[in-house]
Amino acid sequence: MVHNFNAGPSILPKCVFEEASQAVLNYNQSGLSILEIGHRTPTFQAIMDEARALLKELMKLDDDHEVLFLHGGASTQFMQIPMNLLDEKDAAAYTDTGVWSIKAIKEAKLFGKVEVVCSGKDNNYTAIPKDFAVPNDAKYFHITTNNTIYGSQWQKIPVTSNVMIADMSSDILSREMDFNAFGLIYAGAQKNIGAAGVNVVIVNKNILGKTKRAIPTIMDYRNHVKEGSMLNTPPVFAVYVCMLTLRWLKEQGGVAAIEKINNQKAALLYKEIDDNPLFKGTIAVEDRSKMNVCFIMNDPALEEPFLAFSKQRGINGIKGHRLSGGFRASLYNALPLSSVEYLVQTMKEFASLQ
Ligand SMILES: *Cc1c(COP(=O)(O)O)cnc(C)c1O
Numbered sequence: 464m465v466h467n468f469n470a471g472p473s474i475l476p477k478c479v480f481e482e483a484s485q486a487v488l489n490y491n492q493s494g495l496s497i498l499e500i501g502h503r504t505p506t507f508q509a510i511m512d513e514a515r516a517l518l519k520e521l522m523k524l525d526d527d528h529e530v531l532f533l534h535g536g537a538s539t540q541f542m543q544i545p546m547n548l549l550d551e552k553d554a555a556a557y558t559d560t561g562v563w564s565i566k567a568i569k570e571a572k573l574f575g576k577v578e579v580v581c582s583g584k585d586n587n588y589t590a591i592p593k594d595f596a597v598p599n600d601a602k603y604f605h606i607t608t609n610n611t612i613y614g615s616q617w618q619k620i621p622v623t624s625n626v627m628i629a630d631m632s633s634d635i636l637s638r639e640m641d642f643n644a645f646g647l648i649y650a651g652a653q654k655n656i657g658a659a660g661v662n663v664v665i666v667n668k669n670i671l672g673k674t675k676r677a678i679p680t681i682m683d684y685r686n687h688v689k690e691g692s693m694l695n696t697p698p699v700f701a702v703y704v705c706m707l708t709l710r711w712l713k714e715q716g717g718v719a720a721i722e723k724i725n726n727q728k729a730a731l732l733y734k735e736i737d738d739n740p741l742f743k744g745t746i747a748v749e750d751r752s753k754m755n756v757c758f759i760m761n762d763p764a765l766e767e768p769f770l771a772f773s774k775q776r777g778i779n780g781i782k783g784h785r786l787s788g789g790f791r792a793s794l795y796n797a798l799p800l801s802s803v804e805y806l807v808q809t810m811k812e813f814a815s816l817q
Contacts, residue, residue: 466802468792469780470611470755471633472653476797479707483658486703497703502696510699511692514706521709521717522642524665531664531684532692532702537563537632537651540662541570544628544647547684549575549602550674556580556601556625560615561588562786563630564607574676575602588613590747597623603646603670609634611654612784614757614791615750620644626670634754635663636712637796638722646670655754655795657705660698712796721796728794728803729753735807741765741814745789759789765817766790773809781806 467474486497493506500506515530524530533539544567549555553575557568559582571577578601581592588610597604603626609616611633620629626646635650642648647666653659664684671685680686686694692702715721733751736742736758745757760766766789770782783789792806 465777465779466798466805467779468794468798468802468806470654470784470791470793471651472659473655473780473793473795474797475657475704475708476711479657479704479711479797482707483700483704487700497700500699502693502699507699510703510706511697514702514709515692517706517709517713518663518665521636521712522665525643527667527669528643529666529668529688530692531666531687532697532705533662533664533687534660534698536659536662537630537649538566540630540649540664541567542573543682543684544603544605544649545571545574546676546678546682548626548628548647548670548674550676551575553602554578554598554600556597556604556623558582558592558595558604558606559584560591560607560613560617561610562612563610563632564605567605567607567630571605580604583615588615589745591615591617591750597621597625599624601625603628605629609637609752609754611755611793612786612791613746614752614755615746616752616754618749626667633793633795634752636718636721637725637754639718643667652701652705654793657708658701660701661705663705708797724800725753725794725796728798728800729756731800731803731807732756732792732794735810739810739814741769741817742810745787754794756792756794757783757787757789758792759783769810769813772813773806776805776809778806778809 490497518530555571556578559579568577580597581595583592604623605628607630628647629645631648632650633654635655649664652661666684736744741760742758743761781790781792783791
């Protein structure tokens with residue numbers, strides 16, 4: 464058995480893999496594969512409607528908030544957001560918590576002014592910035608709620624009077640939050656919602672239509688809202704896998720229930736990192752991510768042997784991001800507690816052999 468700690472694309476529930484593979488062969492006994500049905504058929508319309516409804520329900524979204532399933536990954540949102548919301552004369556406020564936020568900042572600068580209100584750069588992104596102010600007139604305020612590469616996470620979302628925008632690619636649906644407080648939330652599906660190839664965007668429709676810029680049809684959120692994410696052919700299979708994963712999450716008891724398990728998983732692994740003399744956490748304790756747990760070894764010469772030891776024991780995907788080195792264990796919703804227990808056991812056993 465393989466325990467999969469990949470950062471993304473990442474583990475999904477086993478029942479989702481089983482049902483999706485069956486659907487590729489024969490969707491709902493229709494004699495047709497999910498891959499060969501038209502997106503405007505009642506069959507696919509029902510899938511899209513259910514995926515949207517489940518997300519609204521799980522996130523407790525109000526009627527102002529629309530759910531979109533779009534192409535292009537979270538990276539397309541880096542540019543689509545300022546294109547829709549920022550005029551050239553205006554400024555937007557961004558927090559800099561590492562690679563993904565830097566990419567978002569770079570794209571926003573193509574459309575308007577950007578004020579970086581805080582940065583974790585001075586401490587190599589090992590902590591979430593504290594004590595900063597956001598100008599009232601900033602058109603919006605952007606944060607990256609979980610920093611996948613470093614393993615840092617905003618434990619408390621800073622609430623401002625601006626339109627709030629969040630890249631939640633690596634922690635959406637992992638913890639309870641007032642999602643209605645946001646003007647726009649976006650997330651590539653491949654970390655915590657489903658298969659790669661689709662991007663979830665949740666937008667408060669009241670923030671749209673306020674810029675003077677002419678927006679290309681396919682980039683204008685209003686068109687996607689109007690067409691129910693069917694302006695053009697949606698990523699049919701990826702939306703289907705999202706729907707299955709959302710069904711699974713609902714069966715688990717929803718976001719509150721999965722948050723409890725996520726807390727348990729993270730607490731267990733961080734405890735071992737802190738207690739085991741071989742290992743060391745890399746992020747300020749109060750800012751540690753519950754989704755991506757990053758750590759190193761006190762003796763760097765032991766990192767390769769530990770990686771080989773864990774690989775041999777069926778542990779997959781714990782090598783750290785190429786920018787940060789060390790290790791990263793991603794504990795997304797679908798990763799069972801038993802896999803974390805197994806990793807902890809492996810760390811103990813490796814230590815006992817030294
Ligand atoms: C993975 C990730 C992205 C990039 O997502 P793509 O779908 O590959 O464009 C952006 N932001 C965060 C926080 C991520 O973890």
